[in-house]
Amino acid sequence: MFGKSSVIAYAFEDACRHKFGPAGHFLQVIGISDSSISNINIINSNSSISDKAIDIIDFINHRIPMLNDNRISEGRIHLDYSNFYGLTGKKFQIGKDCVDINISIENLSESCQWLKESMGIEYRLKDLPDSSPTIVYDHVFSDEIKHIFTYLSPVFKKLTYDYINDRRQASNIDRLSKKTLNQLLEWIASKHKDTLGHNLADTIKLQCASIANDEKQRDQLLNNLKRKHAEAEHLFRDIALFLEQYEMNDEALFL
Amino acid sequence: MYSPTIELDNQKLEKNKIIVASDKKYRSQLLKRFKRDDIRSGPFFRDLALFLEHYEMHKVSLFFMGKAKMYSPNLKPVDSTTSSPYSLEQSKHTINVLSAKASPITRTFSTMSLAKRLLHFLFINKP
Numbered sequence: 109m110f111g112k113s114s115v116i117a118y119a120f121e122d123a124c125r126h127k128f129g130p131a132g133h134f135l136q137v138i139g140i141s142d143s144s145i146s147n148i149n150i151i152n153s154n155s156s157i158s159d160k161a162i163d164i165i166d167f168i169n170h171r172i173p174m175l176n177d178n179r180i181s182e183g184r185i186h187l188d189y190s191n192f193y194g195l196t197g198k199k200f201q202i203g204k205d206c207v208d209i210n211i212s213i214e215n216l217s218e219s220c221q222w223l224k225e226s227m228g229i230e231y232r233l234k235d236l237p238d239s240s241p242t243i244v245y246d247h248v249f250s251d252e253i254k255h256i257f258t259y260l261s262p263v264f265k266k267l268t269y270d271y272i273n274d275r276r277q278a279s280n281i282d283r284l285s286k287k288t289l290n291q292l293l294e295w296i297a298s299k300h301k302d303t304l305g306h307n308l309a310d311t312i313k314l315q316c317a318s319i320a321n322d323e324k325q326r327d328q329l330l331n332n333l334k335r336k337h338a339e340a341e342h343l344f345r346d347i348a349l350f351l352e353q354y355e356m357n358d359e360a361l362f363l
Numbered sequence: 364m365y366s367p368t369i370e371l372d373n374q375k376l377e378k379n380k381i382i383v384a385s386d387k388k389y390r391s392q393l394l395k396r397f398k399r400d401d402i403r404s405g406p407f408f409r410d411l412a413l414f415l416e417h418y419e420m421h422k423v424s425l426f427f428m429g430k431a432k433m434y435s436p437n438l439k440p441v442d443s444t445t446s447s448p449y450s451l452e453q454s455k456h457t458i459n460v461l462s463a464k465a466s467p468i469t470r471t472f473s474t475m476s477l478a479k480r481l482l483h484f485l486f487i488n489k490p
Contacts, residue, residue, distance in 0.1 A: 185434065187435070187436055187437060188433075188436065190436040190437055191436045258425075258429050258432075259432035259433055259436065260433065261433050319404075322404055322408075322430065322434075323404065326402075326407050326408075330397055330402060330407070333394065333397055334397075334398070343390050343393070343394070347411075350411075351423065354426075359415075359420050362418060
């Protein structure tokens, strides 16, 4: 539409190095001064996540992809993977093996060549390691998993358990990681027994039923509160009835 | 003339007054939140958890807060319409820990992200 001569390409890394990130780089390019940019509230998104976060999300996506026929797969919830964004670790480094499986190094080389010739931006594939560096699981990982575990969906709890179980059996695992992962499995088995009681297919079914029930109870409570103009006694009665649906009979007494 | 019985009754009345006043406050807070249309499960369970927390139902409150976070992992710990402080101490602690331990936000994109962008650029936008 604009013609190739009207397109100017900037190296992404250069944009990231700007004091205010890629957004700041763009604003500077179009002539807005740094002093003006500093007054703008720039919201950062798509920030880096750690090697561990990417690895666990990748494992889960292989087991249950987020989308199936352009719809969210059964067992997945919108943005469910964000719970793992808090996992700390090293910066993720993609390996040539991963590139080769997905698109082949040869294709990528050609594309890099095209990018260099057309836009003057050079990416050197030789900088990529043969494979991603081995992940080390330490007590920090263990603590972080324990902190987020409560907030994971039943399916994610199950898959997280499977992930830990899978990684502890890797041939190249170090002693510390193996010990950490073994202890985590024991912790899950003792504190979240329900996670291990069903296979994945059954867990998905149970989760779907639980979500349907949550929605039903939510709608019922909201409808009741709106319809009755929410007199005090109605509110407490309706919430008490709601709690009873979750078998919280003692709490429903509001003592 | 001082009467211990009357004094006790007065204390009970005062206490009842306080309970009724706080009931009204929490009730109107909750209703204000639930009055909105199209309340999604995440905010719904969070608001309910906050309400129950006022009645010191910590365990139940945490159960519903867990559901809230399951449905909306990025849910803010306060309700934006009322800006009421998030009072669940344990969850607050958990969230603080998570925030503190969040991966160092380098503001540069990960290699994975970069590779994806590069590939998208190369294969989707290639003329």
